[in-house]
Amino acid sequence: MVEFRMPSLGADMDSGTLLHWLVRPGDVVHRGEIVAEVDTAKAAIEVECFDDGVMGEILVDEGATVPVGAVLAIIDTVADGTSEVPQEPAGEGEHAALVAPSHASVPSATDETGSAAGAGNLEPRGRAPARTERHDRVRATPLIRQLAQEAGIDLSGIAGTGVGGRILRRDVERAIEDARSRTTAAAEARETPRRQPATAQGGQRFVPATGYARNLARTLGVDITSLTGSGPDGAVRAADVRSAQMAAPSVDAGQPAISATAAQPRRAGGPAQTSRGHGKPEMRQAIAAAMTHSKQTIPHYYLSSTIDLGAAHEWLLTANTAVPVAQRMIMAALHLRAVALAAREVPAVNGHWLSDGFHPSATVDIGVIVSLRGGGILAPTITDADNEPLPAIMSRLRGVVERARSTRLRSSDTAPASITVTNLGELGVDSVIGVIPPPQVAIVGFGAVAEKPCAVAGMLGVRPMVTATLAADHRASDGAVGARFLNTIAELLQHPEQL
Structure with missing residues (x-):
């Protein structure tokens, strides 16, 4: 038992x-x-x-x-x-x-x-x-x-x-x-017996609903506690949320239109905001608390390095021609694999700072920052990343991003990460300097891959380049250690056959 x-x-x-x-x-x-x-x-x-x-x-x-x-x-x-x-x-x-x-x-x-x-x-x-x-x-x-x-x-x-x-x-x-x-x-044609909604702790009315229906209600600004579900045992389903949103009174002609997401804070104290869920205000509060704690308690230091991805780009093109479209890899998978191998080589950036000091992690478990379409972020974990081949890294990356953006993560996706990676390249920024998620001691950021002029063997050329940044905890490592970690990432990406 x-x-x-x-x-x-x-x-x-x-x-x-x-x-x-x-x-x-x-x-x-x-x-x-x-x-x-x-x-x-x-x-x-x-x-x-x-x-x-x-x-x-x-x-x-x-x-x-x-x-x-x-x-x-x-x-x-x-x-x-x-x-x-x-x-x-x-x-x-x-x-x-x-x-x-x-x-x-x-x-x-x-x-x-x-x-x-x-x-x-x-x-x-x-x-x-x-x-x-x-x-x-x-x-x-x-x-x-x-x-x-x-x-x-x-x-x-x-x-x-x-x-x-x-x-x-x-x-x-x-x-x-x-x-x-x-x-x-x-x-x-038939109506199933329905239970009366339960009451959660604190006297709040709990309405049974599918996870997708809850997420849809948050996105559309629908108070799910006011709905009567049509599902088994009275569970609220996505169709019920859409029907309620369509039946809601329209915005007055004399008033500016407000998106459902933006309108949520106006219902301060209402059921949608006070109910326990993954609504935007509560998510922002959780992010705010974690980031404030990080900046107040972790002495960050920052390093950056510009990496030539010419060899990685050519290697990726060749590798992708040999596999079906659904199995093709993207540059972000190479970034993750390089970080995983570099973290294994430089263990001072891979672990946790606890009350009694630094505890290096026996495995490299990478937290991946995922931005949600409705606002906010989640950080699912790819465990044992240093022992996974590139195709497996790509498959797991695709899976956790998909589940995070649909707010359908599994408990295995939320295992404690030993180091985190954030990548804002798809948004076109040159670089991103992250905030370390406690109790981790490092976060790596990647900007956009862009064609830039570069001197190669004394000749001026144009190469795909990316800026990698490191924010690290000065209690666990010093700048020289962080520099060695970034250099190891660069070396691996410039020799992708080692990945």
């Missing part, structure tokens, strides 16, 4: 709001599977399970705000000697009503096993009768099956995005949205 706790999803996080459970007691869970959605000051995070087992008791209800480290649920693991975890996700075959004893063999993929049996006797689970063979092969938990059944969705037609193709709650919600857009008549 292990405790599933509220994870720390950032150095500045002290509590989180549990938005949704994606599993229920009795469901089989696997390491890496997303089991819950947690809201922080910056984004809704999909929290993964770190153990194989059977979900036991759920201790925290949806809508509750609890501190980091609080026990959210209990997971019964194989190590307990009380349960067998199937190799395949639960189906709904004719053995679904039985709980296997600890000494029983693992059933086939067309059978379903229940949770821990505690004793050797078989106990009824009261599950649904046998379904078709095709249905039994669908990889989904009973909660997801129930959600799909209530919405009239055929799970066999859904491609799961979970581990091993497992169907997750978000997959069903997308299918529901698609079905509603094709025919609203079918969606209105």
